[in-house]
Amino acid sequence: MKKGNWPKLIIEVLMWGLTLIIFLPLYFVFVNSLKSGMEVSAMSLSLPSVFHWENYKEVFQSGNIWMAFLNSLIFSFGSIIVCSVLSAMASYIIVRRKSRMNSVIFNLFLIGLIAPMNMVTTFQFMKALHFINTYHGLVLLYAAYFMPFTIFLYNGFIRNLPVDLDEAATIDGSGPLRRFFVVIFPLLKSVTVTALVINFVNCWNDFMFPLYFITQTDKWGVVLLLFQFTGTFYGQDQLLFASALVIMVPTLIVYLFGQKYIISGMTAGAVKG
């Protein structure tokens, strides 16, 4: 293979050089999270003269960071599980039971991929349902909000699932609900994992819903707490940076282990068009 006059190795080195654009800002945050208050104000990329790991200890002692972590976990896990189970059931029926109504329903779901949420009227509905400042309220709202994309993912997958499997499952005489959870749902494992990791990252990082619908500080997740820290730690950037990195850890872990799922899931629908 002749590749112009650009050997592969040079491109490879160039690309690794380009990753600096990604890493530098994060390195900057990390290095400065370990400095003393005096040193931080210089805003440099140099290593700290003394590594102040106790900045992290201070972050954990100040404020309700544990509470916020717990809240974020409740919101995230609650909504991704509700969303996946309901979306999988719905997709199964949309794909297998072709009818005019079901294709209308599917198209209504697809509208959600495009249409922005009207925050004011949504707030009014949340209020009328007594969902403001509740765990279940926000979990259900997230589940509804992630549904269009999740159903879209499941649809693409179930379409390629042989119908024989359904028929094999009917023979033992169990009801549809049981059949779905015992036979079908396990077959959707790979797409379920994809939906779970993508929605987890989106939910963990979301800022807009808690801003509108969670007004009690004891129900704040980590992202809202971090936003409040910009005021709390004003002039103490080392603590702000440390808390920002601590809050990033769960999504970073999920991304490290699930990046294949995330990238393939996000591009699957786009390429097939």
Next chain:
Amino acid sequence: MNKLHNQKIIRKMYPQYLLIPAFVLYLALFLIPNLTSFFYAFTNWNAYSKTIKFIGLGNFQEIFSSSSGNTGVFINTVIFAVFTTVLKIVFGLILALLLNEGLRTKNVLRAIFYMPITLSTVLLGITFSEIYSPDGLLNKALSTFGLDFLTNSWLSNPHLAIWSISSVEVWRASGFAMAIFLAALQTIPKEIHEAAEMDGAGAYYKLFNIILPYLYQSIVINTILGMISGLKVFDLIYVISNGGPARKSEVLNVTVLNEFGKGNYGYSTALGLLLFVFVTAAYFLVNAIFKKFEVDVS
């Protein structure tokens, strides 16, 4: 097998009630609330009076009146959407084409470039506020390279703020565009590359006559996704500048929040409805434009 019998089996095997929970939830918390905005946008609904009166286009007249100072908001929203969409596609395409040269570490590099979109926007807000600050990293770097004349107050300069924040979005999401292009590049049959090699086609010929036509669909997708998310933008702007200085970097979704906070619910709903109209219009417009220049590779 007669058709009626078949229908019966299908009904039995795939009962409609499996679909109902998802649809009801989506209806109650997404569709219906958004649909009612078509009504409340035309009312004087607010926090200070008990009664809600129908006022026709009153809210929209006020939104577009020169005294409201909203003109800049619409311009900023469009700047953000168009600027980020174009640059994400340009950078994403360059990254994807380079990565597709059969590199050994392709998958690791792909994961690294994709990563920023999985970071919290609040973290990015904190990071880039520091980088852009007058004595921050960016100005320091410019001075180091002897480019002092280029240093600027990136976030407090009213002409620059929206562009500075848009650049953060480009940094954040170019890897996402790249991933979509990479997936599309993998659909190009090997034989085509080989045939081009045999004919001694140059790199430019291959790019413009083979690769880009195959990427057409993914360019459309990236444009649509970029415009939709760009018009809806909220977090980044709110966290970095909250629309400042003096509303010079404010976008629609930030105005929605501010007016909601003031208790002007009808007015804020009308702004939200405008956002809906813009997003839908952008979607159909992009589709129509790309349809006109469709390249068929199949």
